[in-house]
Amino acid sequence: MDASAQSGGTGGGGTGGGATGGRGTGGRGTGGRGTARKPAPKRKEGGKARKAKKARVSRPAFTIQQGEDMLLYISNTSSQAEGSLWTSRRKTVSKAKLLKNQKKKKKTVCPKSRLERKTVKEEEEDRLPEEDRWGQLLPEEVLVSIFQMLVVQDGAVPFLCRVSRVCRLWNAAAATLTLWRKVAVNHCWIQPARGQTEKTSNRIKETFTWLAENRFSQLRDFTLCHWATSVDFALQTVSEFCPQLRSVHLSYCRGVTGSGLRSLGLRSRSLQRLNLQHSEFQVEGLVDFLEEHGKQIRQMLFTRSHRNDKVLAAIAIFRMFNIQIQHKAMRKRGESEAGFPLLDEFCIANTEYSYMTDQVLLDVLFGSTRLRVLDLRGSTRITTFGLAQLPCPKLECLFWGQYFTKNIGFTSVKKNLQLLMEKWGPTLQQLDITNQPFTEADLQVALAFLAQVAEADTLLSLNLSGTKITAQALRPVVERMTALGYLNLSSCRNLPRGVKKIYRSQEEIQELLANLH
Known part of the structure; x- marks a missing residue:
């Protein structure tokens, strides 16, 4: 009886222990459901006293030893690692166990608004340091210029397809349409x-x-x-x-x-x-x-x-400028090889030395009977004999001038220009023999024959620049060809002064004719 009365006065919820009872020390202390904290055991009298703990002193990162004439500085291997100083270990607090009738409370998470939400990529970009975000901070115009240089070197595909997957800025730069003008x-x-x-x-x-x-x-x-x-x-x-x-x-x-x-x-x-x-x-x-x-x-x-x-x-017009055509060993022509039967214009002009020869020209045009325009400017190896063998009887335009400045490939003298006048004189409308090295006599015979076989309204353009034409050889052609609207006599050394120029109308040509008399 005495023990129970004593515990009720000191313990939980009793009326007698108002100050120390309640839910304080009494509620879950000695009485009720709680268990009282055990008092610290008293040390026995005469027992050994526990040694006080000394704080650990961090070792120096080096040791110094004295030699005969110098001091040796020796680093400790343990001091090379960061955080080698001793730090006190944090005490871990164990989680309180749940009682039978107690439930674990869950933290309520308030949903973020749409403005506060960020995608995973945006959060990762925010975490990146400034030195790792240089590619995202470049102006788009600069990035497009860099891509342009790489596209010229490596091509648009697959380079632009790959860089467009780096980030949004690179994707926008790679989508610039000017970068996609040449694609393989x-x-x-x-x-x-x-x-x-x-x-x-x-x-x-x-x-x-x-x-x-x-x-x-x-x-x-x-x-x-x-x-x-x-x-x-x-x-x-x-x-x-x-x-x-x-x-x-x-x-x-x-x-x-x-x-x-x-x-x-x-x-x-x-x-x-x-x-x-x-x-x-x-x-x-x-x-x-x-x-x-x-x-x-x-x-x-x-x-x-x-x-x-x-x-x-099916080809009617063949134009190839500034190319070097060389002769190639050919097999015998079969029945299927018809050449260019519908060819109307053949242009192989060159501003430098040309390897085109009479045989190469004949191998190309052996079936071109309808040819009307022949442009061989720069072909120094072509001769009048080779041109006379072509199968086109009604040539209207012959451009055979030498316009390049190099002297390589010039033959000493060309002759027999009258062969071309005999073949194409009745149909020839434009003739260009600039800088061709024909003699004065050869030019006089050829132009005299042209004036005889051609109609008055046939020849429209004549270019004799740089040739050895004389006034005596030029006069019959100018008198006969009334439809002549272009005449080039520049750099003709055998003509008198004041005559060596370009005439662009029939009126100017008639003035020339008056000066020649």
Whole structure:
């Protein structure tokens, strides 16, 4: 009875222990459900006293030893690591265990507003230090200039496709349409040794269509390399979304048909250059393309083959400036090789030394019976005998002047100009023999024959600049040719002063005739 009364007075919730009871020390102290904290055990009398702990002193990072004539400084290996000084260990507080009827409270998280929300990428960008964000802080114009230099060196594809995945700024810079004016697309989706599945083919078409719609609006030069399938699809897509397309180059491609070429002719009105070298194409489709849209093509390249004779037969104008044509050993001409039967104009002008000879010219024009314009400016190795053998009887324009300044390749003297007047004098409308080294006598005979065989209204232009023409040889031609509207007598040393100039009308030419008398 005494023990229980004593515990009730001191313990939980009793009326007698108002000051020390309640929910203080009494509620969960000695009485009720709580357990009292054990008092510290008293030290026995006469026991050993516990040693007081001494604070650890950090060791120096070096030791000094004295030698005979010097002091040695020796670093400790443990001092090289950071944080080698001893620090007190933090006490870990164990979590209180939950009672049976107690539940763990969850922290309530208030949802953030939309303005406060940030994407993961934005948070990562905010965490980046300033030195790692230089690519995102560049002005877009500077980045476009850098990309432009790399595009010129390495090409737009796949460089621009890769850098557009770096960040939003690089993506915006790579999307600049001026960077996509010259594009070369290679076959880089699959391994070369493996075939192309339908799934891969559809993926290629989707990617190519997306590029054409979003990047190729200012495309001018397009190159397609090593495509064995879907070449017509690529040509149709490019012609649809690229109104400024000027040049198309198909290198080592197969399966080019008339539908792809026809789409280029119908939609790409600015197309001027077509390169089909080392590619397999449908000859009939190319012929139809040239017949319908050949007027806009200024340059066409393709590999020579006996299957391409139909293409040669459809060419009416052949112009190649400043190229070096050399003779090549040729096999015997077969029946299929017809040359250029419909050729109307052949221009092979050169401003420097030319390797074109009579035999090379005849091998090219052996079947060109309809030729009207022949431009051989700069061809110093061509002779009058070689020109007289050409199969074109009704030549109207002959440009045979020498305009380059180098003296390499000039023959000493050329002769027999009258052979050309006999062959083409009745039909010749324009004649240019600038700087040709004919003699005075040869020029006089040739021009006298021209005045006899030609009609008065046939010759329209005559260029004798730099030749040895004399006033006696010039007078019959000027009197006879009443339709002559251009006469060039500059740098003619055998003519009197005041006459050596260019005459651009019939009135000026009549004044010249009066001065010659």
